[in-house]
Amino acid sequence: MTTTTIFGFCAAVLVGLGLYGLIVNPQPLRKLLAFNLMGNGVFLICAVIARRGAAAGMGGDPVPQALLITAIVVAFAASALAVALMLRLSEETGACSLSSTRGEGD
Amino acid sequence: MSIATHISLALLLLGLAFWTIVVRDTFSAVAGFIPYGLLLTSAWLALAAIDVALTEAAIGAGLTGALLIAAASRLHKTEIAARAEQRGTITRILAAILATTMTAAIMACILRLPDRAPTLAPTVARHLAQTGVGNPITAVLLSFRAMDTLLEAIVLLVGLIAIWSLAPDRAWGGRPGQAQTEDPKGPLAYLARVLPPIGIVIAIYIFWVGADHPGGKFQGATILAAMWLLVMMSGLSDAPAIDRGWLRFLLIVGPAAFIAVGFLGVVVAGAFLSYPTGFAKLLIVLIEAALLPSLAVTLALLLAGPPRRPGRRA
Numbered sequence: 001m002t003t004t005t006i007f008g009f010c011a012a013v014l015v016g017l018g019l020y021g022l023i024v025n026p027q028p029l030r031k032l033l034a035f036n037l038m039g040n041g042v043f044l045i046c047a048v049i050a051r052r053g054a055a056a057g058m059g060g061d062p063v064p065q066a067l068l069i070t071a072i073v074v075a076f077a078a079s080a081l082a083v084a085l086m087l088r089l090s091e092e093t094g095a096c097s098l099s100s101t102r103g104e105g106d
Numbered sequence: 107m108s109i110a111t112h113i114s115l116a117l118l119l120l121g122l123a124f125w126t127i128v129v130r131d132t133f134s135a136v137a138g139f140i141p142y143g144l145l146l147t148s149a150w151l152a153l154a155a156i157d158v159a160l161t162e163a164a165i166g167a168g169l170t171g172a173l174l175i176a177a178a179s180r181l182h183k184t185e186i187a188a189r190a191e192q193r194g195t196i197t198r199i200l201a202a203i204l205a206t207t208m209t210a211a212i213m214a215c216i217l218r219l220p221d222r223a224p225t226l227a228p229t230v231a232r233h234l235a236q237t238g239v240g241n242p243i244t245a246v247l248l249s250f251r252a253m254d255t256l257l258e259a260i261v262l263l264v265g266l267i268a269i270w271s272l273a274p275d276r277a278w279g280g281r282p283g284q285a286q287t288e289d290p291k292g293p294l295a296y297l298a299r300v301l302p303p304i305g306i307v308i309a310i311y312i313f314w315v316g317a318d319h320p321g322g323k324f325q326g327a328t329i330l331a332a333m334w335l336l337v338m339m340s341g342l343s344d345a346p347a348i349d350r351g352w353l354r355f356l357l358i359v360g361p362a363a364f365i366a367v368g369f370l371g372v373v374v375a376g377a378f379l380s381y382p383t384g385f386a387k388l389l390i391v392l393i394e395a396a397l398l399p400s401l402a403v404t405l406a407l408l409l410a411g412p413p414r415r416p417g418r419r420a
Binding site: 001002003004005006007008009010011012013014015016017018019020021023024025026027029030032033034036037040041044045047048049050051052053054055056057058059060061062063065066067068069070072073074075076077078079080081083084085086087088090094095096097099 | 109112113116119120123124126127132135136139146149150152153154155156157158161162165166169170173174176177178180181184185187188191192193197198201202204205206208209210212213216217219223224225226227228230231242243245246247250251254255258261262265266268269272322324405408409411412
């Protein structure tokens with residue numbers, strides 16, 4: 001078993017865990033957390049692919065690594081927007097829920 | 107690091123990830139997310155992605171952790187109602203089957219990755235000298251794939267506009283967050299006096315060294331943002347009202363300089379964002395220096411959220 005296979009498998013499980021949490025957890029914040037796990041899994045696969053492309057004295061292919069930096073920053077911006085939406089929803093309705101039967105007037 | 111260390115690292119990482127999904131209390135889940143982010147940083151190191159590790163530690167674990175902790179504590183009162191919406195057993199089983207299938211499919215793909223992995227590393231190495239920078243990641247971010255980085259800076263700005271647009275009408279143009287009532291002699295205020303000078307030096311060092319070694323504007327900007335947030339949280343200085351001219355200027359100076367250099371490329375070198383021979387390093391440093399304050403302010407304000415109280419005292 002090589003390092004890339006270990007972290008490749010780790011990434012696969014992260015995506016699975018994230019997908020499960022995204023479906024099962026009802027709270028939007030928990031869904032965001034799960035979605036971040038899924039994203040991390042995808043990033044980790046990208047890093048594994050970069051590591052496998054190590055050549056020319058570099059520890060990994062710098063192109064996917066640079067894209068990963070971009071991805072992490074954009075993921076943070078998206079999470080911040082999601083959190084702002086949740087907080088606004090809870091300010092307006094007193095609840096934070098995706099259910100259509102709850103959240104209005106209670 | 108040996109294989110055994112890597113396996114333990116991966117298992118710990120998955121253990122924490124599992125915890126954040128299954129634990130009942132949202133605050134505990136978020137609390138697990140922060141050490142998880144730090145372990146993920148070690149995973150990037152194990153995969154020889156040092157620049158990514160720095161970004162993950164600063165943004166993935168640091169800023170995202172702070173964002174989620176703040177959200178979890180403010181949403182705490184909605185927890186009990188939300189828990190009542192727990193999904194039924196059948197949904198859980200179906201979700202577990204779906205997630206397991208997904209994991210198995212990805213694992214199969216990982217095992218079937220081609221043995222002679224495709225790579226752009228030799229191409230980057232061949233053209234690195236033309237850019238004048240020594241860090242291949244910086245060369246990719248600001249020369250070979252500069253368009254991606256420009257669009258990223260603009261995405262951050264659009265994200266901030268989207269967050270600001272969630273402000274209620276009465277608070278538009280005001281200050282984000284709650285007014286802080288921290289004790290001006292308390293430990294947080296003490297830290298906010300002692301840490302920023304050191305933090306600013308480290309941030310500028312990481313930014314400057316990024317041309318030739320791991321580091322760069324994103325990591326430096328995050329540290330600057332963290333220092334500013336610390337000062338704001340300690341109550342030593344209030345968050346700025348979002349209609350301030352200097353604030354708007356700092357937000358757009360980075361992307362604007364980037365676009366200006368891009369059009370300069372059209373005139374001088376014949377293509378958008380291409381640098382004239384011999385001036386690549388100068389222009390890269392110029393763009394990075396303009397992006398640093400923009401990114402720092404944008405990241406801090408993304409975390410601070412929409413304006414919630416009037417900016418000027420009535």
